[in-house]
Structures are given as structure tokens and as C-alpha cells.
Amino acid sequence: MTDQPNSYKTGPDENGRFGDFGGRFVAETLMPLILALEDEYERAKGDESFWAEMDDLWEHYVGRPSPLYYAEGLTKHLGGAKIYLKRDELNHTGAHKINNVLGQILLARRMGKTRIIAETGAGQHGVATATVCAKFGLKCVIYMGAHDVKRQAPNVFRMRLLGAEVVAVTSGRGTLKDAMNDAMRDWVTNVDDTFYCIGTVAGPHPYPAMVRDFQAIIGKETKVQLQAQEGEGRLPDTIIAAIGGGSNAMGLFFPFLDDTSVNIIGVEAGGKGVNEKMEHCASLTGGRPGVLHGNRTYLLQDDDGQILEGFSISAGLDYPGIGPEHSWLHDIGRAQYVAITDVEALEAFQLCCAVEGIIPALEPSHALAHVMKIAPDLPADHIMVMNMCGRGDKDIFTVAKVLGFDMSDAE
Amino acid sequence: MSRIDAKFAELKAANKKAFVSYIMAGDPDFEMSLEIVKGLPAAGVDIIELGLPFTDPMADGPTIQLAGQRALNAGQTLQKTLDLATEFRKTDDITPIVLMGYYNPIYNRGVEKFLTDAKAAGIDGLIVVDLPPEEDSELCLPAQEAGLNFIRLATPTTDNKRLPKVLQNTSGFVYYVSINGITGAAEPEAADVAPEVARIKSQTDLPVIVGFGINTPEKSEAIAGIADGAVVGSAIVSQIAAKQSVTEVLAFVKTLADGAHRA
Ligand SMILES: Cc1ncc(COP(=O)(O)O)c(C=O)c1O
Numbered sequence A: 001m002t003d004q005p006n007s008y009k010t011g012p013d014e015n016g017r018f019g020d021f022g023g024r025f026v027a028e029t030l031m032p033l034i035l036a037l038e039d040e041y042e043r044a045k046g047d048e049s050f051w052a053e054m055d056d057l058w059e060h061y062v063g064r065p066s067p068l069y070y071a072e073g074l075t076k077h078l079g080g081a082k083i084y085l086k087r088d089e090l091n092h093t094g095a096h097k098i099n100n101v102l103g104q105i106l107l108a109r110r111m112g113k114t115r116i117i118a119e120t121g122a123g124q125h126g127v128a129t130a131t132v133c134a135k136f137g138l139k140c141v142i143y144m145g146a147h148d149v150k151r152q153a154p155n156v157f158r159m160r161l162l163g164a165e166v167v168a169v170t171s172g173r174g175t176l177k178d179a180m181n182d183a184m185r186d187w188v189t190n191v192d193d194t195f196y197c198i199g200t201v202a203g204p205h206p207y208p209a210m211v212r213d214f215q216a217i218i219g220k221e222t223k224v225q226l227q228a229q230e231g232e233g234r235l236p237d238t239i240i241a242a243i244g245g246g247s248n249a250m251g252l253f254f255p256f257l258d259d260t261s262v263n264i265i266g267v268e269a270g271g272k273g274v275n276e277k278m279e280h281c282a283s284l285t286g287g288r289p290g291v292l293h294g295n296r297t298y299l300l301q302d303d304d305g306q307i308l309e310g311f312s313i314s315a316g317l318d319y320p321g322i323g324p325e326h327s328w329l330h331d332i333g334r335a336q337y338v339a340i341t342d343v344e345a346l347e348a349f350q351l352c353c354a355v356e357g358i359i360p361a362l363e364p365s366h367a368l369a370h371v372m373k374i375a376p377d378l379p380a381d382h383i384m385v386m387n388m389c390g391r392g393d394k395d396i397f398t399v400a401k402v403l404g405f406d407m408s409d410a411e
Numbered sequence B: 001m002s003r004i005d006a007k008f009a010e011l012k013a014a015n016k017k018a019f020v021s022y023i024m025a026g027d028p029d030f031e032m033s034l035e036i037v038k039g040l041p042a043a044g045v046d047i048i049e050l051g052l053p054f055t056d057p058m059a060d061g062p063t064i065q066l067a068g069q070r071a072l073n074a075g076q077t078l079q080k081t082l083d084l085a086t087e088f089r090k091t092d093d094i095t096p097i098v099l100m101g102y103y104n105p106i107y108n109r110g111v112e113k114f115l116t117d118a119k120a121a122g123i124d125g126l127i128v129v130d131l132p133p134e135e136d137s138e139l140c141l142p143a144q145e146a147g148l149n150f151i152r153l154a155t156p157t158t159d160n161k162r163l164p165k166v167l168q169n170t171s172g173f174v175y176y177v178s179i180n181g182i183t184g185a186a187e188p189e190a191a192d193v194a195p196e197v198a199r200i201k202s203q204t205d206l207p208v209i210v211g212f213g214i215n216t217p218e219k220s221e222a223i224a225g226i227a228d229g230a231v232v233g234s235a236i237v238s239q240i241a242a243k244q245s246v247t248e249v250l251a252f253v254k255t256l257a258d259g260a261h262r263a
Helices: A028-045 A048-062 A072-078 A097-110 A124-136 A146-151 A153-161 A176-189 A207-215 A217-230 A247-256 A324-332 A342-356 A362-377 A392-403 B003-013 B030-039 B062-073 B078-089 B103-109 B111-120 B140-145 B163-168 B190-201 B217-225 B234-241 B246-262
Strands: A021-025 A068-070 A082-086 A115-120 A139-145 A165-169 A194-196 A238-243 A263-271 A288-292 A294-299 A336-341 A383-387 B018-024 B047-051 B097-101 B125-128 B152-154 B174-177 B208-211 B229-232
Touching (some): A021 A288, A021 A324, A028 A097, A028 A176, A028 A207, A048 A097, A068 A217, A072 A082, A072 A342, A072 A362, A082 A217, A097 A115, A097 A124, A097 A247, A115 A124, A124 A139, A124 A153, A139 A146, A146 A153, A146 A165, A153 A392, A176 A194, A207 A247, A238 A247, A238 A362, A247 A324, A263 A324, A263 A342, A263 A362, A294 A324, A336 A342, A336 A362, A342 A362, A342 A392, A362 A392, B003 B018, B018 B030, B018 B062, B018 B208, B018 B217, B018 B234, B018 B246, B030 B246, B047 B062, B047 B078, B062 B234, B078 B097, B078 B103, B078 B111, B111 B140, B174 B190, B190 B208, B190 B217, B217 B229, B217 B246, B229 B234, B229 B246
Parallel strands (some): A082 A383, A115 A139, A238 A263, A238 A383, B018 B047, B047 B097, B097 B125, B152 B174, B208 B229
Antiparallel strands (some): A021 A294, A068 A082, A288 A294
16 A cells, blocks of 8 residues: 555546546447536536536435434444444335436436336336336336346336337346346447436446435535434444445445545455355455456456356346446555455345334345454444445345245235 | 458459358367358358357347357367368368457467468458457457468448548458348348448448348348359358258358359
8 A cells, every 4th residue: 555646536537547447448439428428427527507416306206315314223233333324225116226327317417318218127227217217208118137037026117117228138148237138239239219217326437436426415414414323423333335336335335435444345246255156246345357347457368358147136236347447446445355255145134124113125234244254343323324325125025935935916 | 462362363364253161160169160161162152151159249240140059069279270271271272261250369479479370371361349449459460471361350330431441451341231130131232232332332442242131042142243242141041050961061162152253
């Protein structure tokens, strides 16, 4: 840790790089499109009316600010650090995804685009996109891996209700990676009217930076709320979030990057365990740098540079890559990244239901499982903020199956 | 002079258009794809494009996606693709070979090592779909330095303002992608493509070859007629997918090559 920058918040550079990560690794057909998007985003970023519209929608449509909640049940149960949950699961549509979707759809409107495409894993980004498209009367096409269409059926139905076309992607293993491939293929085919609304901090520049900026509302609010709640200008000691592509985590982390007393922990999906069998989605813990979906980042890949299919019980974390800014934060040591297995996440899922009366999504259950590991050994004045980035309604079928509860006659 | 430059000089002297064929290396397996490649020059192919299989071919349609999966399932790797070129070079030292694929397998091997090995295997040029000019320092510039042509794709979205940037570090030829879309999708109309080719030729002396969606001898002839040559990929790959024999595949290739050469 010798060559640390003055600020961790200046990236990306003009080539879309965070250190060596990020970039614009796309086909020539898409290059003019992402340059146009970058221009428009730069203009919008400095435009007060853009942010005024965002703030208004965040407040009245999404329900922001989301509460910062002192989780007394968890704190007592674990008997160590003081645990707060950032309640982004209370957002309209049930996850953090809508924070970013609103920003991108407003940009799409500014650019005169009439057709929105998106990839989705758990279906939360798809639902958020379908929702905002319904609100603004935009045509919406969602690409979702065929495997995920099965395991996240409630969200598929939600998207259809909201008027979106859901395309089940059968290439590969039929998960998020494959959905993203097909969304890109749609985009190269429909360049004039279509806006690609990426759901996480990955993809070619400017997506990682733009999605981060839209999600940073999570960390900004947390900072203000904790100050009010704890008095005396207190920063948290540890902030922690689950990582699929890394957008809810980047949103929480970014405003705290230069507060170097704050310990930052990202939790990847460890699936069946991070070992040579590669049945996990822990790109940083078990992968190495490569180029996929427009950016250089840590990836799960074999010796030949072929991308491996990840594995996780959580469809939202089932992605073999990670946003490039996380790769950079990992390499320079500003954030720490750990992996949590399916079994550990399921335990956390149940604990949260039992002691907090909150049914969490499987994704933040991974973050909570790590909180369960470390909180007991920390002192009572150690403040830990975990991003409760989604609610578990979408996951009850998956969890019921694992726990042996028969829901086949659910109606 | 590179094999590619020599080939275009030869074609020009004979007043002929180029016919470029694409197949996926290792599809359906190493042996059969080697047999096909060996037969391509006699079937009239002027330049061989050899697909480098990748799990996530973002700019390819189902036909080439499936070809890549067949190849990977049969054990094809970047090394075996170079081996295939090495074997071919034992029988033919004239026909240029252009590797076409995505960056990750190359990056994973290490750019320097890849370039040394590709050169040694008799590869002449590279088309790497996900390396636009903005990323030239990754592979394009090192490749040119190593004596390999870096062939760029120009597309309908490449407007006149951007075209110089696309042409700047291109060598060998320019590959004009005739449609916005993935391989094997829409069929281009020669009448629509002609002004685009003229637009590119007004800014470069390099030959302009047109591909994407050409699937019949007639299209091959029509497109070659308005450019310096035509590329056919998915239509040939479909023959392999349909379990045609090496002889049948090559006979089909010959009809497409004859089409282009009539132009
Ligand atoms: C609730 C929830 N959390 C997390 C994720 C993972 O995405 P990211 O890492 O970008 O936050 C998803 C993705 O679908 C999600 O639905």
C-alpha cells in the first residue's frame, strides 16, 4: 500500500479506466452509441434540472430516503458490533435497482430513445426497468436467462404485468451473463431507437461510473442519517454489502471511499464453496483479470480464457464478473472482499426473518452472513452498516424448496 | 510485403475480386475443420478467416455461437487454433489466414506471447471484435509492430467524423460490416452498401471487403461487385452444423467463391 492516491473518488479516467480496469471493449457498431451516451451523461450530470427531476422521483415514486434502521434484534443476537441496516428493500419494486433505472430512463428520454432493453438476473433490475418504462410509456424488452426465468417466476410475471416483453435466453447456462450477451446483441441490431439500461456497475464506460453515481444516493443518505442518529458527527466503522455486479455495494461504498477510517467489505457469492471446482461466483476471491462485456475486470475463467458459468443460489449474484471499480479497490486494498456460501446465506436469511421481522432477498443475505461472522468479535461501539438492498418476496419459492416446504398448491 | 498485401496485389493484377471465407476453428472438431481449411484455397478462397472460439461471442448470431460451442465442446483452445494454422501452413504458404475472435483468450495468454506464437503459426492478420480504436494500445499497435495486420471493422454507425479514427491503425484491408446487427442476421442489399463502400474508399487506399448476411452465390457476386471482395461466414458454418461432409462443404464454398469471382 505504498502508492495510494490522494482521493479514491476521481476515477474513472477519460478512457473509462479505474487503474487498469474498466475501458471500452465493445464492437465498433456500439462505440458511437456509448460515446453519445457518455456525452449526454456528462451534460446531465451538470444540469440541475436533471437532478431535480431525479430527486422528485426518488422521493415520491421510489420512497427515498430509505430508512437507516438500528437492527436491535440482530445486534443483541450476535452480541457484538452495533448493526444498522440501510433499508433499500423498502424502495418501490423492492430493491436498490430502481435508483439507477430512473437515472438511465431520464437519460434515455433526453436522448429521444423510445425502446429500452435490459438484462436481469434475479429479475429485480428487470422489474424496476419495466416499472419505469410503464410510467413513461416506453417500450421495454427484458433479457433473462432461461434458468433464472424458472427460479424467479414471480418477477417474470411482474414484468409481464408491467407490459414488458421478457425474452428467455437459452444460450450458455441461461443466467445473467447470457442475458447480458443477448441484450448487447439486441443493441447492435437496434442502434437508432434503443437505449440499453444496464443493471449494475459493469459494462463499457460510462456505465460503471454512471450506475455508481445513480446508486451513490445510498451512501450519501447513510452518511447523513448516521450523523443524525448517532449524533456527534459519527462515521460508521464498517460498511458491508453483497456483490453481484457490484452496484448496491458501490452505491454504499462510494461516498465513504475517502473516509479511510471506514472499513469497507464486499461480499461475493461463494456458492458451494470457493475451490478449484469453481461452483461459485466469487470473481475477486477466485478469478483473475480478463475482458468481458465491455470492461476489463476480475472474471471466472479457465486456462484458455473461456468464461466459466458461475454458481449461486442467488440469481442476482450469479455472474462471473464484477464491476471494474471493485477490481481496482480490491487491488489497491481500499476494500476487502470475502465470499459467503449458499448454506451460510440461507442461515442468515432465516435469522433475519426470526429476529428482525424482515424477509431479506438472498443477495443481501450473503452480506448478513458475513456480518454474523464478524460482528460477535467486535466491541459494542463498533458501528456496522449493512445494505439491505432487496426484499425476499421473490426468493420464497427457492428458499421453500431448499427447506423442504411444499408450495405447489400455493393458490 | 505481408501475405495479405501480396494476395490483394495478385487479385488486382488479375482484375479479380476477393473471396473471403469464415469458419470456426475446431468446428465440429479439430480434424474436420483442418480438412476443410486445407481444401479452401482449391475451392477458390482467397483469404481464410479462422474463428477463435469464445464462450461469449457478443456480436455473433446463433449460427456462430453454436459453432463456437461445438468447437469448445470438442476441446478446441487458442493453442489448438494456432496448431491448426501451423498444420495448414505445411500445405500452403500463400493463402493468408486472419484470426477472428474476441480479446479475452488472447489477453489471457499474454499479448506478447500470443503475437510471437501467432506469427510462428503463420497467422497474417487479426480481427478482434471487442477492440475498437479506443483500445489500440492493447493489441492493435503491438500486433502491427510484430508484423501482423490488424484489420478493423467499419460499420454503418461509423460516421464520417469517426471513420479516420477507425482507419488510422488499420492494415491489410478494411472489413465493412454491412448491417447493424449480429452475424447471420439480415441480408444486405448491394445497392444500399455501395455508397457506404464508396464513403470508406474515399478515405483509404486499403481494399474494402464486405460481410455479414451474405448467403448465396448471387449475393456474393452482387456484394463483391460493389466492393473489393465479399466475406461469407454463417452460411458456410450452417453447412457444417447440418453435418455436411468436407467435400460437400467445400463444394458449397466453391459456389460462393465462383460468385464473387464472377463480379
Ligand atoms: C436484491 C439484489 N441485490 C443485489 C443484486 C446484485 O446486483 P449488484 O451487485 O449490482 O447490486 C441484485 C441483482 O439482481 C438484487 O436483486
